Amino acid sequence: MSHTPPPAAPSTTAKALKPLRGVRVLSLALNLPGPAALMRLKAMGATCLKAEPPGPKGAPAGTSGDPMGQYNATAYTTLHDGIKLVTLDLKTEQGQQKLHKELARTDLLLTSFRPSALAKLGLGWKALHKAYPALSVVAIVGAPGPRAEEPGHDLTYLADAGLVTGLDLPATLFADMGGSLMASEAALKAVLTQKTRGKGSFQEVALSDAAAWLALPRSWGLTQPQGAVGGAHAGYRIYPCKDGRVAVAALEPHFAAALCAAAGVPVAGMATLFQPATHKAIAHFLAGQTRRQLDKLAQVQDIPLHTLAH
Incomplete structure (x- = not known):
């Protein structure tokens, strides 16, 4: 059929069903995967709050501390529609106090920092689980396990999975968007686990795993030239x-x-x-x-x- 622009956020099912109504989500995740996951969790009924760092020094007042807000206002606005935003400097005592006040009434924390950065902020899983036994964490990382400290982005994960051919950039950010789906899936898993076991759980979502999942048809030969x-x-x-x-x-x-x-x-x-x-x-x-x-x-x-x- 003739080309027509797709809707900004197709989500008929998510609008009709609200399985996360009453679940409180706090996100510290920046850029695309975390906010995209948060957008889906809100669509499923969760009460969502996002804490952002202060904007860059010298930037106009009100400038977002999330890089997405600085390089694509349209994407940022769409991702955060209906999401309550607060600015927290987690490197300060005041910021930490405000964060932990929120954590005390949060069901699920969404992060996208490297493990070492979370540890420096006192937000490692062991410390959080001890302080808030019912709190679950979904941690979005670049690669799983010991590779979580490696720098990377959507393009490098797609390249590693064999999804970059020639010199053209991929048509969209497949690893980031696939990772956001896996993160929202992990959030559902965490909520179900909390309801059945009565305690929080830790879920790690790697963007490289999202790329590898998307690459499976290619690894089977389906999308190879002979497929x-x-x-x-x-x-x-x-x-x-x-x-x-x-x-x-x-x-x-x-x-x-x-x-x-x-x-x-x-x-x-x-x-x-x-x-x-x-x-x-x-x-x-x-x-x-x-x-x-x-x-x-x-x-x-x-x-x-x-x-x-x-």
Whole structure:
């Protein structure tokens, strides 16, 4: 179908169900994964508070201490819609006092610092668990276990997982967003554990693990060039059309048959879709069609495709 901008935060199910109603979440997590996870927890009904460090020295009053607020105001605003924000300097005694006042009434703490930084702030798991036995912690780190001190970002984790090809940057921040989903999943796990065992738990979420999870289809060969959804199947590719591009996802036999019929390609079993002649014939057919013609074809013949501008 024709391209339309996606909604800012598609979350119909999350809006309808509020399984975390009554759960209090405090986040110290900055940048993207933590705030994205917090946004999802709020959508599930949690009462969410985020504590941010003071803004950079010399910055205008009210400047966020979260780097996201400094380099992308749109993303920051969307992520924190409806989230209560407070500024806390955890390196000061006053900031620590305010933090622990909040921790005393918090069910779940979300962090994104390296373990050594948390230890310096007195926020290591052992110390927190001793002071607040019912408190759970979801700690977002770059890599698991002893590698948690290593510097890294979305791009390096994707590269390590084999998800960076060529010199183009990935289309989105897959590890960060995948990590936010894993963090919200870990939060649900922690809440369920607290309800059944009566005490808090520690959950570590590594962005490198999120990248590795997303990379599984590639490791199985599915998205490799010889794989069915990596370009080898003529019904699952991106082709040029007369006034743009078309993403064709006619993978299942009945969809592939409909595509081949439209292109005038005889089908003799699934092997036909992997033959160079089939690729050439379908490419030739699509190149002669406009986006409007292809949108109509998709509707009439029930073919999964999505047209795009150049």
